[in-house]
Amino acid sequence: MSRAMKVPPVGDLLATEQDFVHLARMALAGRNQDVQVLLQRLARRYARDNERLSEALQALLRDAPTSDSPLRGVGTAAPIPLDSDSRFPLVRIDQTGLPVQPVLAPTVHDQTNQICEEHLQRERLLQAGLVPSRTSLFVGPPGVGKTLVAKWIAQRLGLPLLVLDLSSVMSSFLGRTGGNIRKVLDYAKASPSVLLLDELDTVAKRRDDSAEVGELKRLVTVLLQEIDDWPASSLLLAATNHASLLDPAVWRRFDTVVNFPLPDEGQLFQALEQYCEKEAAQAELAVVAKVLRSQESSFADAYRLMSTARRRAVLNEVPLSEVLLESCGQQVRQLPFLERVRFAMDLVQADHMSQRRVCELTGVSRDTIRGRLRRQTGQN
Template identity: 60%
Template sequence: MDDQGMYDRDIVHLARVAMAGRPQDVQTLVQRLARRYQRSNAGLAESLRSLLQSAPHPDAPMRDHGNASPVPLDGDSRQALIRTEQLGPVRTPVLAPAVREQLEQLRDEHRMRDRLESAGLSPSRTGLFVGPPGVGKTLAARWLASELKVPLLVLDLATVMSSYLGRTGSNIRKVLDYAKSSPSVLLLDELDTVAKRRDDDAEVGELKRLVTVLLQEIDDWPASSLLLAATNHGDLLDPAVWRRFDVIASFPIPRPAELREALVQYCGDEDVEVIDFLVRILSGYSFADAERFVLAAKRKAVLTEERLFDVLLGAGQSHMRTMDHADRLQIALDLMQDSELSQRRVSELTGVSRDTLRRRQRDK
């Protein structure tokens, strides 16, 4: 295509988006055109950048972060399609170092969007969070929204699926248009419910078309907001979905160091002895499972008027009784190696006899 043909195509595309009444998409397209014409038509590129700089900024002080548009409703049930959370300060999630670095960069890119735009760049617009349940994907989205001081909009794709698939597409468009109308973080939860592999013969044609619509919407997402999607089953996603996201963060089951940091948050000022013990017996737990374990102990401590320390130890010992002897022995040996607990105390906690512990130590 020659330069004139490309210019004509871009003008038609811009007009189409403008006539559809999608101002955020117009700004996104103008940003792209300014970058595209930087070399071939520097004057046009500079004029487009000037227009962007003079346009009302979505974070201007007079702009209300609240969305004046009505919350979109499902045509069948008349229930709200989206949940809005106006967030204050949110507890910093405990995350693997690589994931934390990705989230902090996402935050900083949107906080310093003007700096990027002055260099002809735009912030990452989309992020995909992949990992098993309970590892911090939703909490990470809440933290980002809190850090950016914008609402968190949550769309649970498992609940938005209509009995008529054509309406599901309409529902998703309603939510995406709503989220584009003002700065926000939009979280598409359970993305695999909709964005399944299009080569799956078990899926009907309408659902495959729905994936195509969703991919187009992700491509056109404005830089003024952040679109996040979460899935517990990345293997079910259409391969094209992975390529559409600017950032892909894999949330693993917490390692001992991360689990320990989280347990310190959950338990408060409890003695290090109980923390070390819990890290061992809750190995392989998600953050959510570990927090539920601690909350159950806290409730019991209040009701029975016992010390939380004693309740946590008792709960941990009860949990250990469900393990086989080999696992309990390994936990006991790890505690003796990595903590300052005495052999007697380790034996009391784990139920492994001191004779067994002595014998294993001698055999090393």
């Protein structure tokens, strides 16, 4: 009768044995970038006590092929994973470039720039025994630029952007949904890439939600395991519009969390300048930005307004500024009277346009505006 081999707990092993077990575990998981980081650490650790081993490890790291070499597009590309039922692709490769960097809040710009710099200067981090951020969670309302930032990051890093199509991943046979997610994540791990999991809350809902069936709860566990094993040679980005729906364990798995706020007036103005392609004057754009900010609009709202206005301007052969102000005036005049008066006073004091134009835009009479101005200045 064969006897089962008793495996000692990792804590009972010597330090060198623990290093070997840790190295083997990462190698079996296919985490090549993490293997290189560990070897860098071991080379420095053994430099004093085992110089020959340290030099051998350093030589191996210098001569090893780089993990940055992409596998796709050289004749050995893995096929895009398909749903076994519908045969629809489970992931989309987004190849649309961005001509300029998206307008971002300062905190968002700093955090995303840090992520890019970590990957662009990966070798410096590896030499220090560190790895770049592997995963990041984008949180914010719709239309604030989460998807655009994912495109911008992929473009800066020179990596393909893979977008997970959650509508196709959620199979009609719930038992296959976990398999679909694994297919996509394994495909993204196969070579350096940026994977965007859009609408993460669709699959990573709270496991204490009594409305969800057991299979959907198990999907969260599958996702958490995959995030934990994500290689440092690629970048996993996830986006959600409904942070409160996410399972608490999901938050702890991400290296960084980037909160995308609604844009302020200055950011909306910058975005409108990009969208109009110099077809409108800055004074009118400042008014439009003020109107959009008063309604807590997103970048998507600003883009939609500008696109509609540009089409109308071309078809009606009128200046774009005129169409923009007309569209904004329609929205402002739907506000309650006191809000319109307050908005009219803001425009007059900001000196964006004459009192007459403010009256036309807001529907507030000049007498009302003049009376408010006299009371503010203490005149009779």
